[in-house]
Amino acid sequence: MKTEVLYGLLIPFIGTAAGSGCVFFMKDQLKPKVEKALSGFASGVMVAASIWSLIIPAMELSAGMGPERLSFLPSVIGFWIGVLFLLLLDSVIPHLHMHADSAEGPKSKLARTTMMVLAVTLHNLPEGMAVGVVYAGYLSGHSEITAGGAFALALGIAIQNFPEGAIISMPLKAEGASKGRAFRDGVLSGAVEPVGALLTILAAQFFLPAMPYLLSFAAGAMLYVVVEELIPEMSAGEHSNVGVVMFSVGFTLMMALDVALG
Numbered sequence: 001m002k003t004e005v006l007y008g009l010l011i012p013f014i015g016t017a018a019g020s021g022c023v024f025f026m027k028d029q030l031k032p033k034v035e036k037a038l039s040g041f042a043s044g045v046m047v048a049a050s051i052w053s054l055i056i057p058a059m060e061l062s063a064g065m066g067p068e069r070l071s072f073l074p075s076v077i078g079f080w081i082g083v084l085f086l087l088l089l090d091s092v093i094p095h096l097h098m099h100a101d102s103a104e105g106p107k108s109k110l111a112r113t114t115m116m117v118l119a120v121t122l123h124n125l126p127e128g129m130a131v132g133v134v135y136a137g138y139l140s141g142h143s144e145i146t147a148g149g150a151f152a153l154a155l156g157i158a159i160q161n162f163p164e165g166a167i168i169s170m171p172l173k174a175e176g177a178s179k180g181r182a183f184r185d186g187v188l189s190g191a192v193e194p195v196g197a198l199l200t201i202l203a204a205q206f207f208l209p210a211m212p213y214l215l216s217f218a219a220g221a222m223l224y225v226v227v228e229e230l231i232p233e234m235s236a237g238e239h240s241n242v243g244v245v246m247f248s249v250g251f252t253l254m255m256a257l258d259v260a261l262g
Contacts, residue, residue, distance in 0.1 A: 004147060005135050008154040009197045012131060016124070016190025019165025023173050023182045026166075033242055038163030039234040040243030043226045044250025045160040046127070050219040050226075050261040053134060053153040055079070058215035059139075060144040071166045078213035082220025084125070089122060090228065121189045124164075126221030128193035130164050132200025132213045139201070150262035155261075156254040161190060202206030 055075060062074040131154050137145035169186035173179060177213055234243025 002010040002139070004151075005139065005201075008135055008151055009131060009194045009201075011151075011154040012124075012127060012157040012161050012193045012197075013190050015161035016165040016193070016212040017187045019162035019167075020169040020183050020186025020190075022166040023179050023186070026170060032237070035167060036234045036239050036243040038167060039230045040246035041250040042160035042163055043230040043234060043243075044247040044252075045156050045254045046222050046250075047224050047247075048251045048254035048258070049130070049153050049156045050222045052223075052255060053149060053156075054130060054215045054219035057134075057137065057142075057144045057190045058147070058219070061142060061215070062212040072148070074212035075182055075216040078216030079220035081213070082217040082222075083224050085217070086122075086126060086221045086224035086228075089125070090224075121192050122225070124161070124193045126160075126192055126197055126218060126225055128196030129200045130218035131157060131193070132197030133204060133210040133211075135197070135217045136201045136204035137211050137215065140205070140211070145228040149258060152254075154257040156257055157193075159253070160250065161193075165190065194247065 058075045058078065059072065063071045131150075134145060134150045134153050138147055138150045167185045168189055169182040172182035172185055177185070200214075204211070207214065234240065234247065
């Protein structure tokens, strides 16, 4: 496997680890306005990445695979499979916001900590798959997927993983966990990304004709996370306008990165 691909698989994980490291430098829990800003920024990055790095390449790949009028079908089918896959995971792994109001006490704190790590891990799974699918397309020689475009996706996800790492490590510290444990749990929540990306690359080599389906599958999974988790977090209560502004910043930044590097 090419060295640049290995680096690309690790970049999102490094973003999560760097964000988790904020626990060593920041004293207090993140303020609600800051959390909304970070959630909005992450949403914008993921939406733009889903469109420019996943759906558009999927459409371009499927254009020559059948009747031109039906070239959209692989992307539509793959997108819905991704949505349904995350819907299934959502039913298996309860999300953090469902347990945020549990009673206080050592057991509830432990349960909340566990749910927080599971929730962020669920966020990271489709992101790791997305990076893996794009790099699999690059390794297979598809001209529609360039090294620059794959790197842009990995870098964009790393950028949104930085605030995500802070969002998990800071509350863990506020709930009584040591700085070391909060950092460790934050880092571990991102470990699923390079593992998921590598497994996706290995599996994709056996399903190269299905690359449009795989790309749009990753897009559907990522957008499910955005709509189900991140957008409600950024728009609920006060300061929702901050989340909207940061969504726009994240969207335009990822769009510019993909176009400039692709």
